Structures are given as C-alpha cells and as structure tokens.
Amino acid sequence: MSSREQPLSIREKLGYSLGDLAANLIFQTLITYLAFFYTDVYRLPPATAATIIFVVGLLGAFVFTPVIGIVADRTSTRWGKFRPWILWTAVPFGVLSLLAFSTPQLGERGKIIYALATYSLLVLVYAANNLPYSALSGVLTGSMAQRNSLSSYRFVAVMIAQFIIQVLLLPLVLILGDGDRVRGFESVMTLFAVVGTVFFLITFLTTRERIVPTREQSAGVLQDLADLLRNRPWQVMLALTVLVFTNLALKGGTYIYYFQYYMSEAALAAFLRDSGFNGLIASLNAMLTGAGLAGFQWPEDPATSTFSLFNGGGIVCMILGIGVSRRLADRFGKRDVFGVALLVSTLFLLAFYLFPPTAVGWVFVAFMLHGFCYGITIPLLWAMIADVADYSEWKNHRRATAIIFSAMLCGLKIGLSTGGALVAGILAHYGYQAGLETQPAAVVDGIRLTVSVYCALPFLIAVALLFIYEIDKRMEVRIEHELDQRRRAVDRPLHAEVSSP
Known part of the structure; x- marks a missing residue:
C-alpha cells in the first residue's frame, strides 16, 4: 500500500503531537518568561540578560538551525532520517531545560557564564530536536489530506502547552514553591523535563517514516x-x-x-x-x-x-x-x-x-x-x-x-x-x-x-x-x-x- 493510500492512525497522530506539546512546554516558557527569570529570579542585570538572549537567539537562527537542517537531511539510520534525532535529544533536552532554569550561586561572573552556557546548549538541543521533529511531518505520509489532519492534532497539543504556560505557569510556580519563586521554577521545570522526556520517547516509538528518498535524489x-x-x-x-x-x-x-x-x-x-x-x-x-x-x-x-x-x-x-x-x-x-x-x-x-x-x-x-x-x-x-x-x-x-x-x-x-x-x-x-x-x-x-x-x-x-x-x-x-x-x-x-x- 502506498503512503498516499495509507491513513495515519489516531495513535500515530497523538504520538506525534505529544512531541510538540513537550517542546512547547519549554519553548513557550523561554519566549514568555526567560527574561523575567534572569532578572527577577536569578538576579542578572537586565542589560546582561538581554544580551544573552539576543546573542544566543542569533546563534540559534543563523548557525544551529541551518547546520542541523543540513546534517539531518543526510542522516541515515534504520529508524529513518528524523526520528532518531528525537530519540537522541529526549534526555538532553529535559536535563538542559532544568539546568537553564536553575539558580546556582556562582558569583556575578559565574552566573553570567552559567546562564550563557546553559541557554546556548538548550537552544542547540532544541534545534536538534524540533527541526527534525517538524521535518518528520513531511515524511510520515505522502497524503496532503493526512498532513492536514496531523497538523490539527499537533497544534491542539501546542495550544494546550501555550495555555499551561501563559495562564497557569506563574500560579504553579508560586504553589509548588510555596511562594518562593526560585524553588517554584525548579519544581515546575523538573516536572516539565520529566514529562517532556517521556513524551519525546512516545513520539519516537509511535511514528514511522514512509517517504524515503532514493539515492538518486541525493544532492550536495x-x-x-x-x-x-x-x-x-x-x-x-x-x-x-x-x-x-x-x-x-x-x-x-x-x-x-x-x-x-x-x-x-x-x-x-x-x-x-x-x-x-x-x-x-x-x-x-x-x-x-x-x-x-x-x-x-x-x-x-x-x-x-x-x-x-x-x-x-x-x-x-x-x-x-x-x-x-x-x-x-x-x-x-x-x-x-x-x-x-x-x-x-x-x-x-x-x-x-x-x-x-x-x-x-x-x-x-x-x-x-x-x-x-x-x-x-x-x-x-x-x-x-x-x-x-x-x-x-x-x-x-x-x-x-x-x-x-x-x-x-x-x-x-x-x-x-x-x-x-x-x-x-x-x-x-x-x-x-x-x-x-x-x-x-x-x-x-x-x-x-x-x-x-x-x-x-x-x-x-x-x-x-x-x-x-x-x-x-x-x-x-x-x-x-x-x-x-x-x-x-x-x-x-x-x-x-x-x-x-
């Protein structure tokens, strides 16, 4: 049966969508609260926090993402091109998410180095996870109607993550930290890291790449x-x-x-x-x-x-x-x-x-x-x-x-x-x-x-x-x-x- 004729199962659509829910628990937290965390929780100077976020953002857009795209297209394993990246990055993504929102007391210079290092590594692993994840939607099926359905499942999951972050995160931080934002962020990010790692593994296990380019399609x-x-x-x-x-x-x-x-x-x-x-x-x-x-x-x-x-x-x-x-x-x-x-x-x-x-x-x-x-x-x-x-x-x-x-x-x-x-x-x-x-x-x-x-x-x-x-x-x-x-x-x-x- 061709990829065009074979519908994706609800199990595979749900499994795929959990990967974006996991990624967006972290991504939405980064874009919504990272500056607040650096300035109000970790007590970095605002100008320093802005510089770290801007510089690492440029690295992510113009270095990490294109390099991962080139390498992922040339990946060849028994699991496919893109699925193995989700497996390889599942645990590092969870660990780095927790480290990036931790608050070790290292002195002013040490805190800056720590924030820069953990955020850079997190953005790199995010690119290595999310780019192959996004590309995976293009090779799960050749049916454009099935892709429409897959995207609907995926972005319901994204909206659930967005609701959790934009509406519930700060109250959760205060509840789990008993009013202490430092302890609260660590508790919430530990929860997100564990849930995210499990969801990435489910995505890997429940999906299958069906569109496999032939060797003749390879190019420089x-x-x-x-x-x-x-x-x-x-x-x-x-x-x-x-x-x-x-x-x-x-x-x-x-x-x-x-x-x-x-x-x-x-x-x-x-x-x-x-x-x-x-x-x-x-x-x-x-x-x-x-x-x-x-x-x-x-x-x-x-x-x-x-x-x-x-x-x-x-x-x-x-x-x-x-x-x-x-x-x-x-x-x-x-x-x-x-x-x-x-x-x-x-x-x-x-x-x-x-x-x-x-x-x-x-x-x-x-x-x-x-x-x-x-x-x-x-x-x-x-x-x-x-x-x-x-x-x-x-x-x-x-x-x-x-x-x-x-x-x-x-x-x-x-x-x-x-x-x-x-x-x-x-x-x-x-x-x-x-x-x-x-x-x-x-x-x-x-x-x-x-x-x-x-x-x-x-x-x-x-x-x-x-x-x-x-x-x-x-x-x-x-x-x-x-x-x-x-x-x-x-x-x-x-x-x-x-x-x-």
Whole structure:
C-alpha cells in the first residue's frame, strides 16, 4: 500500500503531537518568561540578560538551525532520517531545560557564564530536536489530506502547552514553591523535563517514516540551496512565516499595554466581578488552602488579571479553530482557507482601534473571534511548508525536507525578533515612559494603533503574497498523484529484485 493510500492512525497522530506539546512546554516558557527569570529570579542585570538572549537567539537562527537542517537531511539510520534525532535529544533536552532554569550561586561572573552556557546548549538541543521533529511531518505520509489532519492534532497539543504556560505557569510556580519563586521554577521545570522526556520517547516509538528518498535524489548542500532559491512557493512561505511571527510577537508584546493604559480599570474590575471570575478564584483558593497548599496567586490588578483571562479564552478559541481547519482545507485547499481565515482574523484586529476604554465585553468578543479565525491558520502554515518540500521533490526530483524546514524556522526566529524589537521601538517613538500610572495621550493612541493597525499590516501583506503562491487545491492533488506514481515505479523494481531467485 502506498503512503498516499495509507491513513495515519489516531495513535500515530497523538504520538506525534505529544512531541510538540513537550517542546512547547519549554519553548513557550523561554519566549514568555526567560527574561523575567534572569532578572527577577536569578538576579542578572537586565542589560546582561538581554544580551544573552539576543546573542544566543542569533546563534540559534543563523548557525544551529541551518547546520542541523543540513546534517539531518543526510542522516541515515534504520529508524529513518528524523526520528532518531528525537530519540537522541529526549534526555538532553529535559536535563538542559532544568539546568537553564536553575539558580546556582556562582558569583556575578559565574552566573553570567552559567546562564550563557546553559541557554546556548538548550537552544542547540532544541534545534536538534524540533527541526527534525517538524521535518518528520513531511515524511510520515505522502497524503496532503493526512498532513492536514496531523497538523490539527499537533497544534491542539501546542495550544494546550501555550495555555499551561501563559495562564497557569506563574500560579504553579508560586504553589509548588510555596511562594518562593526560585524553588517554584525548579519544581515546575523538573516536572516539565520529566514529562517532556517521556513524551519525546512516545513520539519516537509511535511514528514511522514512509517517504524515503532514493539515492538518486541525493544532492550536495550547494545544490539544495540552489533548489531553494528557484522555489517560488518556498520564497512565499518564508516571507509569510516572517510576517506571521512578526505579528505574533508585536501583538503579544503590546496587548498588556492596551489593557494597562487604554482600557478603563473600573470597567475591567467590574467585568471580573460580574463575570464570576473573582468568585471562581476565591473558591479555588479555599480548596487549595484547605488541602494545605499555597493559594492560587492570580495577579490582583484588573489589567493583568483580565489580560491573563483573555489569553486563556483566546487559546481555547484557537483550539476550536484548529478543530475545523482540516475539513475546510480538505475541501477548499490549504492556500485559500489560510488566506480567507487570516484576512477575517485581521478584521477583528482592526476593530480594536474602534472600541472605547469601557467596552470590555466587545474587546473580549473580538479577541475570541480573532483567536478562532487565526486558529484555523495555525496547522495550515506547517502543512503548507511540508507541501513545499513535496513541490521541491516534484519539480527537481530531489527531496530536502529538513533544509526547507530549517529555513522556515529561521524565518520564525527572525519574525519573533523583529516583532519583539518593534514593540520597544514603537513605544519609544510615541514617548512611552516606564513606571507612570498614566501615559500621555500620544502614547495611549500609539498603543491603540499598534494592537490594531500596525499588527494588521503583516497579516495583510501575507494575504497579498498568497496570490503568487502556486500550490492551490488543484496543484496539491496533481503533486500528490505524480509523486505517488514515481514512488510506486521505484518500489516495483525493488520488489522484483527481492522476489527473483
């Protein structure tokens, strides 16, 4: 049976998705809390912490990721090209995750060296784990419909990890550390390390590579790079990846300012009270303290508390969007569904500029609807990147899955860095002054523009780029069919050799 005909089992889809849940427990913690951990827990100077994060980030994007991509494409074992990397990195990933969030007292210079060394090693192992993991989705099956389904499973797992980190991590740190952040982070990261290691091993054991390039498809590094530069769908997807993650970093970094300085504090407090949220936290605390544990220490100020609540609601809506993504893509094609969903989600972003400071309910509705529409696009982005690897094989008769994914991961890191830098740059442009309870009117209007108009621009450019992306529904079917025919033709002589006397 060909890889095109053979559906992936639910067991394999779940096993594969656990790998991304494990990786994102660490990745989401890094992008959300590493700076906070370095400055407020490990007590590194802010400038030193920023330098470590920036320099290691550049190493990850421009050194570790491309090198791993080149090596992974040339890996050959009895387990395949990409699965063994998940096995080899499972334990080191867990150990380094714990070490990176540990706080040995080594003196000022020793602490800097320790942070730099552990974070660098963690980013290296993350690349050696996550790049082959991502590329694995392109070789588990040749069926593009099955990839749509696989991506949906995968990104539900990602959203679960994101919910745990963005909504529950700090309360877990305070509960498990009994109010001590140092002990709390060590306890939480120990838990994540153990769970992550087990999940990676499950991913390795439950998956199987079915798309195996023949020796004739092998090429040198320069040839792989030349193929990429001639691959227009790859060029479009690289630009689109940069734009999407620029938006995510810009949006994620600015929302808290929108709630803190634009939304009415009285209206936010009333929303928390009238929605029953405050009562829920009080009941939860009573249960925890009754069990002898520390209380659930949710942020007390209305802006931070409401922002955390909205984050949780947004993630739930993203999961719902992911749930309908596969069926829409199977019927209409990934490109068209991605473009329409991204455009509609952008309209809800633009609405943020129109809401008055007291319209908490309307902000909540727009936030949820934006999350649902954006959720539809989440699995499609990575399924489309796997399709680009198929397109490259179809066009050039050579397959280089990992290097294509490595380029996209570079784009992801460039986008996150660009968006993060834009947050600080835009705030500085409008005259933001840290520590003020009330910002000048120009700053408030700049924040409102950022979460709406400025955040919408990368998405709108991405939608426009899809008009020159060639892989529509019709081409998906053609590429899948012709590649399957080629693989069958290769398999027939091999079977003939085995059966001959």
